[in-house]
Amino acid sequence: MTTCAELFKPRPSIAQLDLTQYRSLHHEGRRLVSGWFDRAWHARECRAEESFEPFIFTWFTLNGWAACVTGVDEDRAYLAALMGDRTICEDFTRLLSDSGTPFGSHARAFAQLWPIFEVKELRRLGILHYSAGHRDTIVNYYLAARARRFAPLCWKRHSDAGEQVPLDWPHTLAALYRVRCNLFHGEKAAHSEIDQQVVSSAFRTLVHFFHAAGYLGR
Numbered sequence: 001m002t003t004c005a006e007l008f009k010p011r012p013s014i015a016q017l018d019l020t021q022y023r024s025l026h027h028e029g030r031r032l033v034s035g036w037f038d039r040a041w042h043a044r045e046c047r048a049e050e051s052f053e054p055f056i057f058t059w060f061t062l063n064g065w066a067a068c069v070t071g072v073d074e075d076r077a078y079l080a081a082l083m084g085d086r087t088i089c090e091d092f093t094r095l096l097s098d099s100g101t102p103f104g105s106h107a108r109a110f111a112q113l114w115p116i117f118e119v120k121e122l123r124r125l126g127i128l129h130y131s132a133g134h135r136d137t138i139v140n141y142y143l144a145a146r147a148r149r150f151a152p153l154c155w156k157r158h159s160d161a162g163e164q165v166p167l168d169w170p171h172t173l174a175a176l177y178r179v180r181c182n183l184f185h186g187e188k189a190a191h192s193e194i195d196q197q198v199v200s201s202a203f204r205t206l207v208h209f210f211h212a213a214g215y216l217g218r
């Protein structure tokens with residue numbers, strides 16, 4: 001499996017993922033993870049402004065499930081294991097064109113909003129926008145103001161080369177994780193990087209992927 005080196009470098013130290021491990025998780029653990037997912041799934045048609053909490057429940061689901069199937073707890077460690085897993089990458093690519101789920105259209109819409117900038121850097125540069133506006137305008141403004149910390153990290157290299165940013169699992173997971181981190185970085189008001197469109201799109205991408213891939217049923 002190949003993806004951009006900025007996202008994932010295969011190393012022997014990366015945890016190996018075993019999707020069947022989830023079946024052996026104790027009952028209470030499974031109940032918690034399924035409960036979070038159910039709350040998110042029931043909200044899948046919610047209005048964009050109501051998508052913040054369901055997104056977080058979806059992330060709790062991913063986090064709990066990932067800790068179980070990778071055996072590691074640290075964000076960086078389980079993200080590397082998830083990005084490097086051939087089965088998840090193949091599931092993601094196959095489901096993108098599966099007309100039985102809206103996942104593909106949500107994933108494509110989410111990718112149109114990339115890159116997702118790191119709020120801490122925008123704040124440090126004094127350029128964080130509180131009104132969302134058109135996404136392309138915001139992205140160009142941040143890039144022109146020398147913001148360089150964003151996900152996927154290879155986004156500008158693809159863009160400068162005139163390429164489409166690959167819509168695959170590692171690129172998408174990197175962008176989803178950036179949205180999740182931005183939610184908790186202590187701003188007093190919602191801003192461009194966690195506006196309704198970004199969070200709603202991230203939520204629907206992740207919840208539909210998880211549902212269509214059926215990982216909690218394995």
Ligand SMILES: [Zn+2]
Nearest residue numbers: 004154155166
């Ligand atoms: Zn890339």
